[in-house]
Amino acid sequence: MPEMIDQIFVVIKHWLMGYVPGALQPIASAILSVVPVMIAFPLLFAITTVLERKGLGRMQNRYGPNRAGWFGILQPMADGVKSLTKEDIVPRTADQLVHYLAPVVMVIASFLVYAVLPIGRNMVIANLNAGVLFFFAVGSVVELSVFMAGWSSHSKYSLLGAMRAIAQMISYEMPLVLSSVVAIMAAGSLSTVSIVNMQAGYTGIWPHWYVFTPWGITGFIIFMIAATAESNRCPFDMPEGESEIIAGYFIEYSGFKFALFFLAEYLGMFATSAMAITFFLGGWAAPFSFLTWIPSYFWFFAKLLTIIFMFIWVRGTLPRLRMDQLMNFAWKFMLPLSLINIVGAGIWHFMAAGFARWGVVSLLIVLSCVLLSRGLRRNKWFHVRTYRYAS
Amino acid sequence: MLGEGIVKGLAETARNFFGSYVNNERLTTVQYPEERLPQIEATRDFPFLVYDGSDPGPGLRCVACQICEKECPPKCIYIVKSADKKPDATGKQQFYPAQFDIDISVCMSCQICVEVCPFDAIKMDVEFEMSSEDRFGGLLLDKYKLAKSNEYYNRIHPTEAGSVDAALAEDRAKAKLAAESKAKKDAETAAAKAAAAAAIAETPATIVTPTATTGETK
Numbered sequence: 207m208p209e210m211i212d213q214i215f216v217v218i219k220h221w222l223m224g225y226v227p228g229a230l231q232p233i234a235s236a237i238l239s240v241v242p243v244m245i246a247f248p249l250l251f252a253i254t255t256v257l258e259r260k261g262l263g264r265m266q267n268r269y270g271p272n273r274a275g276w277f278g279i280l281q282p283m284a285d286g287v288k289s290l291t292k293e294d295i296v297p298r299t300a301d302q303l304v305h306y307l308a309p310v311v312m313v314i315a316s317f318l319v320y321a322v323l324p325i326g327r328n329m330v331i332a333n334l335n336a337g338v339l340f341f342f343a344v345g346s347v348v349e350l351s352v353f354m355a356g357w358s359s360h361s362k363y364s365l366l367g368a369m370r371a372i373a374q375m376i377s378y379e380m381p382l383v384l385s386s387v388v389a390i391m392a393a394g395s396l397s398t399v400s401i402v403n404m405q406a407g408y409t410g411i412w413p414h415w416y417v418f419t420p421w422g423i424t425g426f427i428i429f430m431i432a433a434t435a436e437s438n439r440c441p442f443d444m445p446e447g448e449s450e451i452i453a454g455y456f457i458e459y460s461g462f463k464f465a466l467f468f469l470a471e472y473l474g475m476f477a478t479s480a481m482a483i484t485f486f487l488g489g490w491a492a493p494f495s496f497l498t499w500i501p502s503y504f505w506f507f508a509k510l511l512t513i514i515f516m517f518i519w520v521r522g523t524l525p526r527l528r529m530d531q532l533m534n535f536a537w538k539f540m541l542p543l544s545l546i547n548i549v550g551a552g553i554w555h556f557m558a559a560g561f562a563r564w565g566v567v568s569l570l571i572v573l574s575c576v577l578l579s580r581g582l583r584r585n586k587w588f589h590v591r592t593y594r595y596a597s
Numbered sequence: 598m599l600g601e602g603i604v605k606g607l608a609e610t611a612r613n614f615f616g617s618y619v620n621n622e623r624l625t626t627v628q629y630p631e632e633r634l635p636q637i638e639a640t641r642d643f644p645f646l647v648y649d650g651s652d653p654g655p656g657l658r659c660v661a662c663q664i665c666e667k668e669c670p671p672k673c674i675y676i677v678k679s680a681d682k683k684p685d686a687t688g689k690q691q692f693y694p695a696q697f698d699i700d701i702s703v704c705m706s707c708q709i710c711v712e713v714c715p716f717d718a719i720k721m722d723v724e725f726e727m728s729s730e731d732r733f734g735g736l737l738l739d740k741y742k743l744a745k746s747n748e749y750y751n752r753i754h755p756t757e758a759g760s761v762d763a764a765l766a767e768d769r770a771k772a773k774l775a776a777e778s779k780a781k782k783d784a785e786t787a788a789a790k791a792a793a794a795a796a797i798a799e800t801p802a803t804i805v806t807p808t809a810t811t812g813e814t815k
Contacts, residue, residue, distance in 0.1 A: 269624060
C-alpha cells in the first residue's frame with residue numbers, strides 16, 4: 207500500500223496514457239508530466255508569498271496579512287487579481303520588443319530547470335544524463351533576461367540594478383557550481399536522479415546524505431549562500447535595493463509583467479533549493495529508515511518548505527550587504543573555500559572509511575575557513591576619510 | 598570567527614517569531630476597524646458649529662461675523678449673512694448665517710477659525726472617518742452637517758467645553774442682570790414720567806420720588 211501511494215501519480219499517468227493513440231504518445235506524455243509541475247510550483251509560489259509575509263511579520267512582532275480569507279490565506283488571490291487588473295505601462299523610450307520579452311524569457315528559463323528536478327521516486331520530467339549541466343546552463347539564462355529588462359527599460363535605475371545583478375550573479379555562479387561539484391564527484395554522475403539514488407541507502411536508521419560529511423555540509427552551506435545571491439534575496443538583494451535604486455531592473459514594469467518577474471524570482475529560488483536538496487539532502491529520500499512508508503514527494507516538499515523557511519528567516523534577520531562586501535565575500539572567501547572543499551572531498555574519497563578521514567577533512571575545511579575569514583577581516587581599516595582635491 | 602553575528606541575529610529573530618505566538622503583548626498592532634485606541638482629549642481634525650439647546654436652527658451660536666472666513670488660510674469657509682436678525686445665546690439681536698459651508702477637502706485643520714471666533718461658535722471635531730463616494734459634494738459640509746450640539750462638544754473635549762460653558766454662563770448672567778436692571782430702569786423712568794405727568798395734572802410735586810429712585814437703583 208505505501209508503494210501504491212508513493213507511485214500514485216506515476217500509475218495515474220500510465221493509466222491515462224493507455225487511452226492515448228500511439229502517434230500522440232510522446233506529446234501526451236510530455237504534457238502529462240509538465241502540466242502538474244507547472245501547476246504545483248506556481249501554487250507553492252502563492253503559498254510562499256503569504257507565508258513569507260506572515261513569517262516576516264511575526265519576526266518583527268507584527269501580524270502580517272490577516273484580512274483576505276481565513277488568516278489571510280486568500281491574500282495571493284487578491285494580489286493576483288490586483289496585478290492582473292493593473293495598467294501595463296511601457297515607457298515611451300523603451301525598446302518595446304526586448305521590454306516585452308524579458309519577463310517571458312525569465313519565466314520560461316525558470317520553468318525549464320524544473321525538467322531535471324526529481325520531485326519523487328520515478329517522478330522527474332526528463333532524466334538527462336547531464337541534468338546538472340542542463341540546470342546550470344538554463345539557470346544562467348535568467349541573467350540574460352535580467353539584463354534584457356534592465357537595458358530595454360531605458361532607465362538609469364533599472365540599468366544600475368541590472369549591472370549589479372549581472373555582477374552579483376556571475377560572481378556567485380562560480381561558488382554555486384563549484385560547491386555542487388563535490389556531490390557530482392561523490393555520486394560519479396551528472397544525472398540528478400542517480401545523485402539522489404546514490405544517497406538513498408541507510409546505515410541503521412541514518413541516511414547516506416552527503417550533508418552528513420564534512421565536505422557535504424560545507425558544500426551545502428556554500429551552495430545555499432550562493433543560491434541566496436543567485437535568487438537576489440536578502441541579504442544579497444542589491445539588484446533591487448529599495449533604498450538605493452527603488453526596485454532595480456524591473457522598476458519600469460507594472461501589472462502582470464511585474465508579477466511575472468516576482469514569480470520567476472521565486473521559481474528560481476525553489477529550483478535552486480530543490481537542487482540543494484538533490485545534491486546534499488538526499489532528494490526525495492526519508493530522513494530516517496523507519497519513515498520510508500511516507501510518500502517520497504511528501505519528503506521532497508517538506509525539505510523544500512524547510513529551506514524556504516530558512517530563506518525567510520535569513521531575510522528577516524540580515525541587512526543588505528554593500529557591493530564591495532558582496533564581491534569580497536564571493537571572490538576571497540566563497541570561491542577559495544569551495545575549491546578547498548573539492549580537495550577535501552577528494553581526500554575523503556581516497557582515504558579509508560573511519561574517523562581518520564573525518565578528522566583530516568574537517569581540519570582542512572575548518573582551518574581554511576578560519577584563515578579565509580581572518581583574511582577578509584584584515585582588510586577592514588576604519589579611519590577618518592580625507593578628501594584630496596585637485597590642485 | 599565568521600558568522601557569529603549572523604547566528605546571534607538568527608536567534609533574536611527566532612525568539613521574536615515564536616514569542617509573538619506565545620506572548621500577545623509583543624504584538625503592538627491595533628487592528629483598527631475592530632479595535633480602537635481611546636482618543637486623547639486634544640485630538641482635533643475639522644471644525645464644526647456648536648449650537649445650544651436641541652434645535653440647530655435657532656440654537657446656533659454663530660452670528661455670521663465672518664471673522665473666521667477672513668482668517669482662514671486656505672479659504673475653505675464660505676458664509677452668507679442673513680438679512681434679518683434674531684436673538685443669540687445672550688438674548689441680543691444678531692445676524693445668523695444663512696449659509697455656512699466648509700470644504701473639508703481644503704481645510705488644513707489649523708484651528709485658526711476656532712481661535713479667532715469671539716462667540717465660541719466654531720470648535721474642532723474629532724470625527725475622522727469622513728470618506729465619501731463623491732469627492733466634491735461629499736466633502737463640502739453645509740450648515741446642517743456642521744451643526745453639532747453643545748452636549749456633543751462637552752463629550753469630545755470635556756475640559757475645554759467646561760471652561761467655554763462657564764465663560765458663556767457668566768456672560769449670560771451678566772447680560773441677564775444688565776437686561777433686568779435696564780428693564781427696571783425703563784419701567785421706573787416710565788413710572789416716574791407717568792407720576793410726573795400725573796403730578797402736573799393734579800397737585801404740586803412731592804419730594805418722595807427722587808429718593809425712592811436713588812434708593813432702588815443704588
